[in-house]
Amino acid sequence: MTVRRAHSIPLLWQIGIIAGLLAIWQWAALIHPAPYLPRVENIVAGYVRLWHGALLWSAIVPSMYRLGVAFLIAVLLGSTFGITLGSLRGLDPWVRPVLEYLRFIPAVAILPASLLLFGATDKMRIFVIAFGSTFPVLLAAIDGARRVEPMLIDVARVIRLTIAQRLVRVVLPAALPSIFAGIRIALSIALVMMVISELIAADDGLGFYILRNQRLFLTENVYAGVLAIGTIGLALTLALLTFEKRVLAWHHGWRGLVDPKGV
Amino acid sequence: METAQPILQVDHVSKVFAPQLTPVLKGLTFKQEPGQFVAVVGPSGCGKTTLLRCIAALAQPDEGAVLHRGQQFDDPPPWLSIVFQDYTRSLFPWLSVRKNVAFGLRDLTKNDRDERVQAALCAVNLEHAADLYPWQLSGGMQQRCALARAIVVQPKLLLLDEPFASVDAQTRIDLQDMVMDICQTMSLSTLLVTHDIDEAVFMADKVVVLSARPTHVVEEIAIDLPRPRDQLATKETPEFLHLRHRVYTLVRQQAQKAAGGNVTEKV
Numbered sequence: 001m002t003v004r005r006a007h008s009i010p011l012l013w014q015i016g017i018i019a020g021l022l023a024i025w026q027w028a029a030l031i032h033p034a035p036y037l038p039r040v041e042n043i044v045a046g047y048v049r050l051w052h053g054a055l056l057w058s059a060i061v062p063s064m065y066r067l068g069v070a071f072l073i074a075v076l077l078g079s080t081f082g083i084t085l086g087s088l089r090g091l092d093p094w095v096r097p098v099l100e101y102l103r104f105i106p107a108v109a110i111l112p113a114s115l116l117l118f119g120a121t122d123k124m125r126i127f128v129i130a131f132g133s134t135f136p137v138l139l140a141a142i143d144g145a146r147r148v149e150p151m152l153i154d155v156a157r158v159i160r161l162t163i164a165q166r167l168v169r170v171v172l173p174a175a176l177p178s179i180f181a182g183i184r185i186a187l188s189i190a191l192v193m194m195v196i197s198e199l200i201a202a203d204d205g206l207g208f209y210i211l212r213n214q215r216l217f218l219t220e221n222v223y224a225g226v227l228a229i230g231t232i233g234l235a236l237t238l239a240l241l242t243f244e245k246r247v248l249a250w251h252h253g254w255r256g257l258v259d260p261k262g263v
Numbered sequence: 264m265e266t267a268q269p270i271l272q273v274d275h276v277s278k279v280f281a282p283q284l285t286p287v288l289k290g291l292t293f294k295q296e297p298g299q300f301v302a303v304v305g306p307s308g309c310g311k312t313t314l315l316r317c318i319a320a321l322a323q324p325d326e327g328a329v330l331h332r333g334q335q336f337d338d339p340p341p342w343l344s345i346v347f348q349d350y351t352r353s354l355f356p357w358l359s360v361r362k363n364v365a366f367g368l369r370d371l372t373k374n375d376r377d378e379r380v381q382a383a384l385c386a387v388n389l390e391h392a393a394d395l396y397p398w399q400l401s402g403g404m405q406q407r408c409a410l411a412r413a414i415v416v417q418p419k420l421l422l423l424d425e426p427f428a429s430v431d432a433q434t435r436i437d438l439q440d441m442v443m444d445i446c447q448t449m450s451l452s453t454l455l456v457t458h459d460i461d462e463a464v465f466m467a468d469k470v471v472v473l474s475a476r477p478t479h480v481v482e483e484i485a486i487d488l489p490r491p492r493d494q495l496a497t498k499e500t501p502e503f504l505h506l507r508h509r510v511y512t513l514v515r516q517q518a519q520k521a522a523g524g525n526v527t528e529k530v
């Protein structure tokens with residue numbers, strides 16, 4: 001009952017606020033017509049155009065493809081290496097300095113270099129996106145693997161699991177809550193890098209679409225593209241949270257007992 | 264051949280964690296025959312868990328050796344199982360009780376595995392909770408889950424590190440009977456670490472009394488009370504009371520020694 005109320009009132013408010021903002025925008029666009037202030041219905045029309053037909057294939061799909069592949073690479077690389085590095089303490093002094101150095105390089109800074117390396121290709125964009133989003137996953141996985149309860153490792157040793165089996169059956173599940181926290185950060189970085197990588201020497205993708213329409217002074221399309229990126233980010237985040245909730249149901253139940261306020 | 268040899272020999276085992284500290288274990292020696300139930304008692308913090316970790320080959324002694332059937336091991340021997348002291352931390356929170364128990368089983372068909380898990384859960388009376396998660400169980404149930412996981416692999420040697428600490432008195436008594444029963448039917452060799460003297464005398468064939476740090480064996484006391492033992496009848500016999508008195512006196516001496524500073528003594 002209280003839960004329901006606590007949930008529905010903010011939702012109404014949220015819808016109200018969005019409607020209010022749109023109304024103000026529209027009002028401003030009507031009394032002060034300017035190229036940089038297109039009317040709401042034009043933006044909506046541009047937004048809708050993006051999601052079907054030719055634009056879907058030249059703007060949305062290429063972006064999603066790069067984002068998807070790069071994000072997958074980041075998650076796989078980050079968690080595999082992170083869990084391994086976090087568990088094998090002996091490797092730490094060798095790897096840690098390099099990691100600590102690399103993590104401070106903004107992914108944007110390697111864009112020109114990767115352009116030289118790969119040319120203006122999908123590979124280049126995927127590389128840049130993956131580079132930026134691997135680190136949050138990697139560092140979170142290292143951290144999660146380090147904090148695995150040592151007694152669980154002992155349990156695994158007594159039943160004579162090999163090191164690889166221990167990593168998969170004990171360290172990975174134990175570090176998963178931490179890894180998911182890293183993945184959420186990685187997703188937002190991946191979105192940023194996706195757009196940036198498409199602003200340079202591209203001929204498709206959402207970033208390119210926004211840039212081109214800006215040059216053509218088709219501002220409603222610029223805003224529509226921005227909104228589409230927001231939509232993609234929101235949808236992916238929601239999907240990720242849903243997935244996480246299912247995979248980590250045990251963790252929420254467990255933490256809920258330890259700390260009733262929740263994580 | 265197997266019966267001729269002790270299942271476990273702890274031979275002058277010493278363990279030092281830091282050179283500037285008193286050694287934890289110093290020349291600790293005892294042995295266990297197959298099928299024997301040995302209880303190790305000693306003051307709190309004397310290194311009982313450290314000893315069990317050395318026995319399980321989870322840690323290596325700095326001096327001396329641990330021999331399983333005459334052999335030295337770098338990794339836990341396949342016939343050894345252990346129930347850790349801190350059971351809340353030793354169960355996998357992401358696995359149901361059933362899967363926690365099945366965790367130790369490999370190289371079996373699914374049918375065999377299900378059967379073994381079911382049997383182990385029955386032995387500890389936990390069938391009804393098989394699909395719950397460990398953190399949804401009471402302390403006693405978690406402990407039984409850890410016990411089921413230890414016996415499902417059908418070990419020869421079972422190590423128990425204060426398995427009944429931090430459960431209430433009634434649960435403790437039930438668990439004692441359950442463990443004795445299981446060890447008897449599976450003809451296990453069991454090594455029980457405890458600081459409860461009644462428990463040690465009641466359950467064991469032999470009680471090994473440890474000193475305070477640096478820890479060694481003060482005395483080994485054979486407990487020749489007949490089996491099956493009964494919580495009431497056995498504990499009222501004069502033999503039980505006499506043995507209990509002896510062990511208690513020894514342990515108290517050690518505790519006083521520990522409290523009065525680190526007096527090193529010759530055995």
Ligand SMILES: Nc1ncnc2c1ncn2[C@@H]1O[C@H](COP(=O)(O)OP(=O)(O)OP(=O)(O)O)[C@@H](O)[C@H]1O
Pocket residue numbers: 280287306307308309310311312313314348
């Ligand atoms: N890995 C370690 N590094 C350093 N010191 C340790 C380590 N493990 C144990 N010790 C020390 O060794 C001593 C014995 O510890 P241990 O846990 O074996 O005692 P215990 O008899 O099992 O205690 P309790 O009765 O509380 O279970 C303690 O003083 C502890 O601080």
Ligand SMILES: [Mg+2]
Pocket residue numbers: 311312313348424
């Ligand atoms: Mg202990």
